[in-house]
Amino acid sequence: MSDLPSQVTIREVSLRDGLQIEEPISLDAKIELLEAVVATGVREVEATAFVSPSKVPALADAEQFAAELKRFSAPHFDVEFSALVASPNGARRAIAAGLNSIEYVVSAADSHSRANVGRGTEEATVAIADVLRIARDNEAKLEVIVATAWDCPFDGPTAPQRVLDIVTAACDLGVDRIAIADTIGTATPRRVGTLLTQVQQIIGDTPLGAHFHNTRGAGLASAYAAVQAGVTRLDASVGGLGGCPFAPGASGNIATEDLVYLLRDSDIDTGVDLDRTIEAAGVAQRLIGHELPSSLLRAGDRIGG
Template structure:
């Protein structure tokens, strides 16, 4: 007997994680239209942008304007902030949901934000406490939870240890990521089964990249493990500047199609989702290659 939920929550990460590695700068007005169309398609939780240094991630240089113009009372609008400078910029905005991130792998963390995992956590814990005192929603993104491009396989115990640190620090959500798309379904099932057993009072979200075309298989395995929240990206956009070889996130449209075919409600309108993708597609340096998109555009 399959263990399937009646409803799944999709967290759309296309505007942030999806575009951060895009070679061409996507015009700010196009990003706003993209976000607006995604919300009209029924996506109620979304990573809007990232308050990172434009020197390192030029695509996010318009974060303040995106945040100012794209907030709404009916959605969970999340912005990513990697450090104190980013958090201070969040405070200057009117957004009350923040994502912080740390890699389980020290090597990845050093390449990404020039800090070890331990040093990153030492900096973040008082920030998380401060955010919670101000009634912010805090999402912790756990990078390289399965494999690292520099260190190889990550021990499940190490990922669980970092997740526990974040939970004890008071975050509201853990987004646990297969950053380079190397996890196999049995590994996804193992980790997420343990997470659902150990952390019963926190939102648990699975985040898979589709580098080796295992994204949907890993999502299915995670469903069996009791997960009902998934990060996905419209058009399969994405990649990581600090994870060589990482391709895009699992495509929102492919995930929605699979889930709806299985009788699982997502609340997302696929036709309207395609309209959102068409807004951003002409401004990308790559083709949209998700299965649902290819079939939809041929029909």
């Protein structure tokens, strides 16, 4: 058996990745979901994205929603709120809105990068320096997320070296965190273990996260493989909400409650309460108005779990 970490940090992404493919919901509904999510005990929440409102109408209220985050922040709560950006301009918007943790996404697959942000991988990688400068000038953290790290919806398999090149560039600049994302839900445990082990070898002490979708059923298997490979940060979404509107076939982040169940059984502490996470998944399902792909929301915890 592999040695497993004793602790894994879950970042709750329902409010960003979870909502972005859905029909827009009201600001009040988002606040209700946020309250349910914060009550689970999760310490990191990806709250929104500062991207084109015409491309992602569900997050067009990023500035308004960011203003609501203050009452869920220290000293009342011990939660770090982050926002995803795809350009230096997005980073400036996030900072202006009061965020102090930024995720900048770079697609390792060139076609996905162009479809997603209108720039190729190389140009998006060069811009890491600009985003980092904005973060540093404002005492904000910066995480670089490598998207389409295993497969591109247009080009097929992503060459691992393309991922490693982005990670190397980001680490050379001194970003605070790296995350590797299975944007379209094609990853499987062996490919996950192989790539993340390679990434570990070049990032030194930089914290490493991973992001999976359950599109082909292997999301939790991939998350567990990531943990076996030494990853201690995982993204998940209550109810399994989520997808990428620019990646055909993408659907459903791994469900936070299903992940918490699996990690608890592995004696890995997440600080997240399972019952409250199932409740938050129920809130998400009610607010969204259609059935969500969560397993625990249907089946519940096991007896004696």
